Amino acid sequence: MSDADYIDHYGDGRWYDAEYVHMRGDIDYYVGIAASSPGPLLELAAGTGRLAIPMAQAGAEVVGVDCAPAMVEEAERKRAALPFGDRDRLTFLEGDMRSLRLHRKFSRVVLAFNTLMHMTEDADLVATLATVRAHLGADGLFCFDLHTPYPSLPKRDPNGRYDPQQMFDPRTGARIVVTENSDYDPRTQINTMRFFYQEVTKDDRPVGRERFTELRLRVIFPRELDHYLDAAGFEIVGDFDDFSETLPFSGRGGRRVVHARVKAAGAAIAAAAARCDGDRGSQRSIAPSTSGGADA
Template sequence: MRNGEFEDPRLVEVYDAEFVWGWEDDLFMSVLAERSARRVVDLGCGTGRLAIAMAQAGHEVTGVEPAAASLEAARRKAGAERVKWVQGGADRLPARAFDAALMTSHVAQFIVDDGEWRGALRALRRSLGQGGRLIFDSRDPDYERWTTWNPVDSRRTVVLPGGEAVDVWAEVTDETDRVVTFTGHYLFGDGEERTSESTMRFRSEREIRSSLEAAGFDVDRIYGGWSREPVGLSEDGELIVVAVVRPVSR
C-alpha cells in the first residue's frame, strides 16, 4: 500500500505508538509561542498529536490531513474536540485565515514533485495573514539519512497499547537525485506482515530558500537540529525552517 502508515488503520496504530511526543514537538511549540498566533493550521497533521497540543495551549487550530485513517485516529484522541479537522491537502486552505502554518514530521518531503511543492507553498502563502509564519522541517540531504534505511540499521520493535509487539524495518528500493523510494515492513505478533511504500524528496537548504522566496516568503531562520543548532552542526541532520510572509510592496 502507498503511504500505508497513514492510510492503513492497522499501520496507523503502529505509527501512533512509535511516534510519541518528543523534542521536535517541544521546539515547534516554543517557536510558535515566540509571536502571537491565534489561528493556526497544521497541514499534514497525521494522527493529531501536535494539533491537539496547540489547541490545548489556547490556539484556534485547524488540522488538515489527506489520509482518512490518520484523521479518524486523530478524532478519537482526548482533546480532539478542540480542533477543526479537515480531510484534504493544501488546496483546502482558505485565504488569509491563519496567523501561522506548520508542516511537521517531514511532511514537506512527501511533496515530491516540484510543481506540487510550488503549489503547496503558494496555497500556504495565500492562507496566511500579514506577517504570518510558516514553520516546517525537512531532513538535510547532506547527511544522507536514507543510507540507514535498511533491514539491519532501521529494525526496531514497536509495542502497541494492548501489548502486541510489532517488528518494523525499512528498505530503500530507489534513490535518484535525492528522491528516495522505500518500503516499510511491519511484522505483527500474529505473523501477518504488511508493507508500505513511500517516496520522499530531500531538498537542500538552497532549494528550500529559493522556493520559499519565489512563493512570497522571507526566510527568517533555519536550524540544523532540535536544540536550535546551526545547519550542519547537529547530529540531528535537520533543516527546521521559519519563514514569514513577505510584506506587500506599496
C-alpha cells in the first residue's frame, strides 16, 4: 500500500457519484417514505443528494445535511439544475449530525446506507441519536438502515483484495478497477475498510499509480443497537430484514431496516417542555432573535 496515493473518500462529490452509480436498491424505499410523510423530512449524511433529490421529486419538503463540503457542493450543483418546484422543496446544508440543531421539527428523519456505522465512538452515537430525537415532531418516525454483522468478517485477509468492480472517471472517462479489503478489530468492533482504485487500459494494463481510501466503520450488533435506541428514548415500531419490509428482522439477511419513534412518555415530556417554552416566550419583551440556523 506504500505505492498507492491516499484520497479522501468524501473529498470529491463527482467521483463519489461515479463510484456508487449502481447503488440504487434503497431509492424506491426512501422515496416511498418521503411520499407518505405528512410533513417535512430531514436526511442526515445526505451526501450528494442521491436520496434527497428523488425524495423531493416525490413531493416532500427535504432538508439534507452533510459534514463534507465537497458532497454538499455537488448536491447543491445538482439541486440548482432541477425544475423550480423540486428545487424549491429541497435544501442542502453543511453540518455535523452529532451537534446539529436546526430548531425545527420534521415528520421523518432518515439515516441511510450505514450512516450510524460511521459513529465509531460511543459518545458520537449517543449524540447522533440525540440529534435525531431533537428534530422529530409529534408522531415522527426515525427511518434508517445498516449492515448487520456477518460471520466471515473476522476471517478476511487484511492484505487481500476482494470484490473487484469497475467505475469510470467522471472527468476523463477512464476505466477504473476498484478492489477492497478490510481489517476487523473484534475488541473495538471497528472494521477498517480500504478501497483501491487503479486506472487500466482496454486490455487491463495499469496506468499510473494506484490510489486508495480508508473508512472506519463500527459494527453494531442487534441487541447493542436496541440498547442505544432505548436509552435515547426511542421504541422500534418496524424492524425488517430488507427494504421490501416483508420479512421481520432475523439478523441473517445482511441488513437491518428500522422505523423508530420517540417513546410515548418522552414525547409527552417534550411536548410539555415546548409548551412551557412557548409560555415563557409570550411573557418576554419583544427583542431581536439571537437564534441561528444549523449548528455546523
